[in-house]
Amino acid sequence: MDKIPILRMGNFLLVTIQVDLYDRLALDLEADLVQMVNKTSSKGVLIDISAVSIVDSFMGRIIGNIASMSKILDAETVVVGMQPAVAITLIELGLPLKGVHTALDVERGMNLLKSMIGDDHGDEDETDDDDTFTE
Amino acid sequence: MDKIPILRMGNFLLVTIQVDLYDRLALDLEADLVQMVNKTSSKGVLIDISAVSIVDSFMGRIIGNIASMSKILDAETVVVGMQPAVAITLIELGLPLKGVHTALDVERGMNLLKSMIGDDHGDEDETDDDDTFTE
Incomplete structure (x- = not known):
């Protein structure tokens, strides 16, 4: 289960x-996710961190990385x-997760993604009522 | 993260x-899941075990229990x-997971659930092309 x-x-x-993202696991996740986005032509990635109660700068950076990589794809x-x-x-760690959108739960996140993909076809000027940290 | x-x-x-279901964690999951089904009036539970590579009789029993409890609700x-x-x-362990439906991935599982809930309103005689182990 690694x-x-x-x-x-x-x-x-x-x-x-659900588990501590130590180095190897986090890098594997990055690689797997980017490959999966590519393979499945996915338009959005939802990362649920509701089970995460402790976060460090490494984990913050990994999430930022995933967002940046997905964005390029x-x-x-x-x-x-x-x-x-x-x-x-x-x-407090000085990691405001720039470029990462957030939502309260999976359902709202899913709706946010749907609205963003909808916006994609038009112009990308607003992203609903959820918090976004882009730009 | 417990x-x-x-x-x-x-x-x-x-x-x-994603993690080994040791005793306390498994019992907590059972309890949480049943409460959540009750609270949200959910009609279906999807359990993804794609990260599970080792299974023992305890885990098989827990999955069976969850299915039975959900069924009652x-x-x-x-x-x-x-x-x-x-x-x-x-x-080989003699645990054929009776009463538990299975599907290859989350998407198929979701479709299976949707078809089952659809069937609920009519008569419950067939459950699509996915494998089922009921009755």
Whole structure:
């Protein structure tokens, strides 16, 4: 069980992080996710971190990396289920997760992704009522 | 990180098992899942075990228990992403997962659940092309 599963749901990929993302696991996840985005032509990546109660700068950086990589492959990344304590820690660590969209839970994240993909066809000027940290 | 997150997706709940289900964790998952089915009036539970490469009789029993409990609360359980080796082990252990539906991946599992819920309103005589182990 040394691999984080990536679930395909229609146009999106869903990743649930339940374990500590130590170096090797995090790098594997990055690689797997980017390959999967490429292989399945996914338009969005949902990362659920509701089980994550402790976050460090490494994990913050990994999430940022995944978002940047997906963005280059034309997929948006939404982080969902962040616990309040994690949000506090991230800001205190000076990691505002630029370029990463967030939503309260998977359903809202899914709706946010759908609205973003819808916007893609038009112009990309607004992204619904959820918090976004882009630009 | 000593809790397995349960994700709500519309009418369904999704659980991804990535860690060894030792006693306390498994019992917590059972309890959480049943409460969540009750609270959200979910009609289906998807359990993704694609990250599980080793299975023992305890885990087989837990999955069976969850299915039975959900069934009483009027929710169907579909286990998805089972690795071939796990299927072999389960049968060799004498655990054919009675009452548990299975599908190859989350998308197929979701479709199976949708078709089952659709069938619920009519008569429940067939469940698509996916494997089912009921009755």
